[in-house]
Amino acid sequence: MHFKDRPIQNKLMRVMLxxxxxVLLLTCVAYFTYExxxxxxxxxxxxxxxxxxxxxxxxxxxAFQSKADADExxxxxxxxxxxxxxxxxxxxxxxxxxxxxDLPKEAFPPVSSKKGYHFExxxxxGYQPVLQGDKQLGTLFLRSDIEAMYERxxxxxxxxxxxxxxxxxxxxxxxxxxxxxITKPILSLAQTAQAITYRxxxxxxxxxxxxxxxxxxxxxxxxxxxxxxxxxxxxxxFNQKLEQSIADRTAELEIANKELxxxxxxxxxxxxxxxxxxxxxSRIMLEDYGDKLDDNGRRTLNVIIKNALRMGTLIDxxxxxxxxxxxNVTKVNLDMNFLTATVVEELKVQYNREAEMxxxxxxxxxxxxxxxxxxxxxxxxxxxxxxxxxxxxxxxIGSFEENGNHVYYVKDNGAGFDMQYYDKLFGVFQRLxxxxxxxxxxxxxxxxxxxxxxxxxKIWAEGVVDVGATFYFALxxxxxxxxxxxx
Amino acid sequence: xxxxxxxxxxxxxxxxVLVIRELKxxxxxNKVIHLPDGAEALDFIFSRGKYSDRKIEDRxxxxxxxxxxxxxxxxxxxxxxxxxxxxxxxxxxxxxxxREERDIVESYSLGVNAYVVKPVxxxxxxxxxxxxxxxxxxxxxxxx
Numbered sequence: 226m227h228f229k230d231r232p233i234q235n236k237l238m239r240v241m242l243x244x245x246x247x248v249l250l251l252t253c254v255a256y257f258t259y260e261x262x263x264x265x266x267x268x269x270x271x272x273x274x275x276x277x278x279x280x281x282x283x284x285x286x287x288a289f290q291s292k293a294d295a296d297e298x299x300x301x302x303x304x305x306x307x308x309x310x311x312x313x314x315x316x317x318x319x320x321x322x323x324x325x326x327d328l329p330k331e332a333f334p335p336v337s338s339k340k341g342y343h344f345e346x347x348x349x350x351g352y353q354p355v356l357q358g359d360k361q362l363g364t365l366f367l368r369s370d371i372e373a374m375y376e377r378x379x380x381x382x383x384x385x386x387x388x389x390x391x392x393x394x395x396x397x398x399x400x401x402x403x404x405x406x407i408t409k410p411i412l413s414l415a416q417t418a419q420a421i422t423y424r425x426x427x428x429x430x431x432x433x434x435x436x437x438x439x440x441x442x443x444x445x446x447x448x449x450x451x452x453x454x455x456x457x458x459x460x461x462x463f464n465q466k467l468e469q470s471i472a473d474r475t476a477e478l479e480i481a482n483k484e485l486x487x488x489x490x491x492x493x494x495x496x497x498x499x500x501x502x503x504x505x506x507s508r509i510m511l512e513d514y515g516d517k518l519d520d521n522g523r524r525t526l527n528v529i530i531k532n533a534l535r536m537g538t539l540i541d542x543x544x545x546x547x548x549x550x551x552x553n554v555t556k557v558n559l560d561m562n563f564l565t566a567t568v569v570e571e572l573k574v575q576y577n578r579e580a581e582m583x584x585x586x587x588x589x590x591x592x593x594x595x596x597x598x599x600x601x602x603x604x605x606x607x608x609x610x611x612x613x614x615x616x617x618x619x620x621x622i623g624s625f626e627e628n629g630n631h632v633y634y635v636k637d638n639g640a641g642f643d644m645q646y647y648d649k650l651f652g653v654f655q656r657l658x659x660x661x662x663x664x665x666x667x668x669x670x671x672x673x674x675x676x677x678x679x680x681x682x683k684i685w686a687e688g689v690v691d692v693g694a695t696f697y698f699a700l701x702x703x704x705x706x707x708x709x710x711x712x
Numbered sequence: 713x714x715x716x717x718x719x720x721x722x723x724x725x726x727x728x729v730l731v732i733r734e735l736k737x738x739x740x741x742n743k744v745i746h747l748p749d750g751a752e753a754l755d756f757i758f759s760r761g762k763y764s765d766r767k768i769e770d771r772x773x774x775x776x777x778x779x780x781x782x783x784x785x786x787x788x789x790x791x792x793x794x795x796x797x798x799x800x801x802x803x804x805x806x807x808x809x810x811r812e813e814r815d816i817v818e819s820y821s822l823g824v825n826a827y828v829v830k831p832v833x834x835x836x837x838x839x840x841x842x843x844x845x846x847x848x849x850x851x852x853x854x855x856x
Contacts, residue, residue: 490812494780497809497832502726505834509733530834537832544811 234408241400242393249392253385260381264374268349269342272369275305276342276353280365283313283355287321287362295322309348310368316361336364347371410434414443427454489547496540504533535660542668546653549672554593554679561587561633564594565622568601576609585623588631590700596676597700603669604635604696610663611694612639630682630699637695642688650686673698717743717849719772721753721789722807723781727830731776731807734841740849745772750784753777754792757799768798774848779808779815787818794823801855803848 228236279298286294295313302308302324310332312323318336342351350368354361410433417431427450433443507526515523562584569582590597605620612618621636642650642657649655651674656667677684677698688694718735722728728746735741747753755761757775759768775793779786786806793799805826806819819827828844831837 490810493811494809497830498724498727500832501730501809501830501834501837502724504832505730505837506726508834509730534833 233411234404237404237408238397238400241396241404245392245396246389249389253389257378257381257385261378264377265344268369268371268374269344272342272349272351272367273353275308276351276365276367279311279367280353280355283365284357284362287313287315287355288357290315292322296324296326298322299324300326305369307369307373308367309370310350310366312366313355314364314366316363318364321363333366336366342367344371406435407439410439410443414439414446418446421450427457485547486551489544492540493544497537500533500537500540504530504537507533535666539666539668542666542672543653546668546672546675549596549675549679552596554596556591556680557594559590559592559594559597561589561597561624564598565601565605568598568605569622572602572606572609576606576613580609580612580618580620583619583621583623585621587622587624587633588626590631590702592680592700593676596679600673600676600698601635603673604698607669607696608635608637608639608694610639610665611641611658612637615639626702627699630701632697632699634695634697636693638693641690641692641694642686643690644688647686647688651684715743715770716745716772717774718745718845719753719756719775720744720746721748721750721775721781721786722746722778723748724778727778730834730837731841734838735845737838738842738845740842740845750781750786750789753789754784757789757793757802758796771799771802771854773803773854774845775802775804776844777804777806779806779810779819787815787822790819790822790824803852803854805844805848 228239231239279302282298283295285291286298299311299313299322302311308324310324310328312333313321314336315321320330320333323330323333337352339352340354342349347370348368349371350366353365353367355363355365413434414431417429421427421429430447430450431443433440433447507529511523511526518526565584565587569584573580573582605622608620609618612620615638617638619638622634623636624631624633626632640658640663646657649657651670652667653671654667655671656665658665673696674684677700680700682698682700684696684698686694686696717740720728720731722731725748728748732741732744732746735744745756747756753775756763756766757768757772759766777786777789786808790804790806793802793804800823803825804823805828806824807828807830808815809830811829816827825848826844828840831840
C-alpha cells in the first residue's frame with residue numbers, strides 16, 4: 226500500500242519512528258566520529274610517552290654496548306600487553322636488541338629516519354631516537370596493536386544499538402499514546418460523516434474534542450450539517466406542498482374529465498336522437514307522400530336528409546377525437562409495409578381504383594397498431610380524395626430515417642393547399658376546402674396530429690395549390706416514457 | 713299463447729313511431745306494446761299497478777329496451793328481468809344511441825341478448841329493426 230493511502234494512525238506512527246530514528250542515527254554517528262579521533266590521539270600520545278621513557282633508559286645500554294641490559298629494558302615492556310614488538314638499533318642501524326626475544330629478525334622493519342607514530346592497518350608503530358646529549362646513540366622501534374580501540378568501539382556500537390532499539394520501542398508506545406489526541410477527533414469526524422452518508426440522517430452532530438484546528442473543522446462540519454438539515458427540511462416542505470398541489474390539480478382534472486365524459490356521453494346520446502327523427506321522418510315523408518310532392522319538394526327533403534347524416538358523421542368524428550385522449554397507447558412493433566398495404570386495399574375500393582400507388586419499402590416502428598393504422602388511413606384517404614379530380618392521380622408513400630426517428634410521408638399530386646393557411650391545417654373542424662369541393666368534417670388531420678403527438682412524434686406538411694401536398698410524420702425509434710393519457 | 717310479441721320501452725315517441733313502423737312493414741307489429749319509461753315497463757312485466765290483471769307468465773317474445781330513460785333506465789329494467797326466475801329467459805335487446813364502451817360491457821355482464829346502436833341513418837335503422845324482429849320473433853326459440 227502506498228504511504229498516502231495508509232490509515233492516519235499508521236502514518237503518524239511511521240513519521241514519529243522515522244524522525245526519532247534519524248535523530249538517533251545522526252547523534253550516534255557524530256559521537257562515534259568524535260570518539261574515534263580522540264581515542265587515536267590518546268593512544269598515539271601514550272605510545273610516544275612510553276617510547277621516550279624506554280629510549281631514556283636505553284641510553285646507557287647502547288653507550289656501553291651492553292646487550293643484556295638492553296634486553297632487560299625491553300623485556301619490561303611485557304607489562305604493557307598492547308606492545309607486540311619493540312627493538313633497538315645501534316647508531317649504524319643494525320638490530321641491537323629485540324622484544325619479544327623469539328620474534329624472527331625479518332619481523333622488524335629496517336631503521337627509518339621517520340620520526341613520530343603512525344597508524345597502519347592493524348597497528349600503531351613508530352621510531353624514537355635514543356639520544357645522549359646531542360649525540361644519537363641508536364633508534365628505538367615500537368609497535369602496538371589497536372585491538373583496544375576496536376574493542377571499545379564494539380562496546381560503544383552495542384550500547385548504541387541497544388539505545389536505538391529501546392528508543393524505538395519507547396517511541397512506538399509513546400506515539401501510540403500521544404497520537405490519539407490527534408487521530409481520535411479525525412476518526413470520529415470521519416465516522417460521523419460516513420454514518421450520515423449511509424443513513425441520510427442530517428440530525429447527527431460530530432462531537433468536538435479540542436479547540437485546535439480539528440475543533441474548528443468539527444465546528445465547520447457541524448455548521449454545514451445544520452445548513453443541510455435546514456435545506457432538507459425546506460425541500461421536504463416544498464415537496465409536500467408540491468404533492469398537495471398536484472393532488473389538488475389531479476382532483477380538479479378528474480372532476481373536469483368526468484364532466485367532459487358525461488358531456489360527450491350526452492352528446493353521443495342526445496344529439497343523435499333528434500337527427501334520427503329528422504332523417505327518419507323526412508324519409509317517411511318521401512315514402513308516404515313523395516308522389517304528392519313536386520321535384521323541388523323532394524329535393525328539399527333530400528337536402529334535409531343529407532345534412533342530418535352529415536351532422537351525424539360530425540358527431541361521430543368528434544366523439545372519436547375526444548375518446549382518443551382517454552385511450553392508452555399500447556406500443557408494439559409494427560410492420561408498416563403490411564399495415565399500409567392493408568389500408569391501401571381497403572381505401573382503393575372506396576376511392577379511385579385508377580390512382581397510381583407508389584409504395585416504397587417502409588421501415589418498421591413501435592406504435593399502437595390501431596392508432597397508427599388510423600393515421601395511415603386518414604393520410605392516404607386524404608391523398609386519394611384530393612387527387613381524384615386529377616387526370617392521372619399519383620399517391621406516393623415512403624419512409625426514411627432522420628435523427629433517430631422514422632419518418633413516413635404520403636405525397637399526392639392533388640389539390641394541394643396554400644402554405645399561408647398552414648396553421649389551420651391540423652385544427653379540429655378546420656378545413657381548407659369547401660364541402661362542396663371535397664367531402665369532409667375537418668377532424669381527420671386533427672385526429673392524426675393527436676395520435677402522432679401521443680406517440681411522442683411530430684407531424685408536418687408541405688403543399689402547393691393545384692400541384693399537390695406531402696404529409697410527413699416522424700415516430701421515435703427508441704423507447705420513450707409513455708405520454709400521460711390526458712393530452 | 714303470447715298475447716304480446718314485442719314490448720317496446722322507449723321514452724322518445726318519435727323513435728317509437730319509427731320502430732313500430734318498421735315492425736309493421738315486416739308484419740311483426742301486430743302485437744306490439746309501447747311503454748314510455750322503465751317504471752311502467754317493470755309494472756307491466758311483473759303485473760303490478762295498472763297491469764295487475766295481467767299474468768306474469770304471458771311473457772313477451774322480445775323486449776326492445778332503450779338504455780337512457782327518465783326515472784328507471786334500461787339497465788335497471790334489464791337487471792330486474794334477469795333477477796326474477798319467471799322472466800329471466802325473455803330475450804332482451806338494448807337499443808341505444810350510445811356507443812360508450814362501459815354501457816356495452818355492463819349490458820353484457822347483466823345478460824343482454826343483443827346491444828344495438830341506433831344509427832342516425834334511417835335506412836340502416838330500419839334494417840336493424842326488421843332484422844331484430846325477424847330473428848327474435850320468428851327464428852329464436854326460448855324455454856317455455
